[in-house]
Amino acid sequence: MTQDAKILHLLLLIGYSLLISFISPSDSSLEYDYYRESCPQAQQVIRSTLRRIYDRNSTVAPAILRLVFHDCFVQGCDASVLLDRTVFMGSEKDTLPNQSLRGFDHIDIIKSELENVCPGVVSCADLLVVAARESVVLAGGPFYPVHTGRKDSDHSFPEISYELPSPLDDLPTTIARFASRGFTVKETVTLLGAHSTGMIHCKFFERRLYKFGGTDQPDPSLDPEFAELLRSVCNSTQTQSQSESSSASPSASPSPSTTSTKSDEERSMKMDYEGRGSGFGILYYRGLLQGRGILFVDQQLTAGEETASWVRQYASDVSMFHKDFAQVMMKLSSTQVLTGLSGEVRTNCREVSSSLW
Incomplete structure (x- = not known):
């Protein structure tokens, strides 16, 4: 490693430490590098797969950034926005504020890659917040550390979607x-x-x-x-x-x-x-x-x-x-997260894993 590379590495570590210190107490149950033992390749898989998609279609970055906001703002970062409608429940996707959302197919591709490497380990909620961070970087924005360990919701919340900010709000x-x-x-x-x-x-x-x-x-x-x-x-x-x-x-x-x-x-x-x-x-x-x-x-x-x-x-x-x-x-990504025994880890981001649904 060259001297310049060592200095850059040191600066990045300092930057990570400073940014982590600003994370709100609400995500204290999350961990930095949560998948270090269960799926150490997780963030790299998300990053490399998203990059391949972005090289073919740069609109994926703003699409996923918008997805994470619409997910976290409704009932917390629980990947509920990714769920399809079933005979038992409606879908947030079908509500008026969400009808122009895109990027669901790209999330499916990334999830498939994760399942190939670490089956049933990485939640769709974590996938989405990490992919959003990578999307910000691809769009020319800042890198920031993301704590992980979120679980996925087994419910969708279409009625709360109407509380999302509107482009027409004063x-x-x-x-x-x-x-x-x-x-x-x-x-x-x-x-x-x-x-x-x-x-x-x-x-x-x-x-x-x-x-x-x-x-x-x-x-x-x-x-x-x-x-x-x-x-x-x-x-x-x-x-x-x-x-x-x-x-x-x-x-x-x-x-x-x-x-x-x-x-x-x-x-x-x-x-x-x-x-x-x-x-x-x-x-x-x-x-x-x-x-x-x-x-x-x-x-x-x-x-x-x-x-x-x-x-x-x-x-x-x-x-x-x-x-x-x-x-x-970082604050948005840690809003009302499900952790531990709360929630689940979906193998398909569009469907809950519980047989009840």
């Missing part, structure tokens, strides 16, 4: 939703920085582009030139009924335009529309200061004094954002 609603899960105002601003990557379908922001709030104008918080760019991407004219139903307090159930000449895949805007080289977090926060937040919920972060202050700080200091984002992802 600032007070957003802050209240995150506060209900134990996140501060600062952590809310930090977590929304995950919108630095991925694709956003036009249906989630179209109503900002036309007769917003019952007026004949677009959302006044939206930069006019950027609004034109979004219109050209969506290539859609709002129907009269949709225009009249728009309001200053958007509903949590966005309605796609029925007049588009483009496919749903084409009718999307890249969150990192200036390219991944622009840096994870930089474009997002600087864009908000310029009125270029794609989603209403994002642009609303500039509507409050405290949230706008954090937006300005992150826009000027990407290192601060990366440090804070790593910490809040």
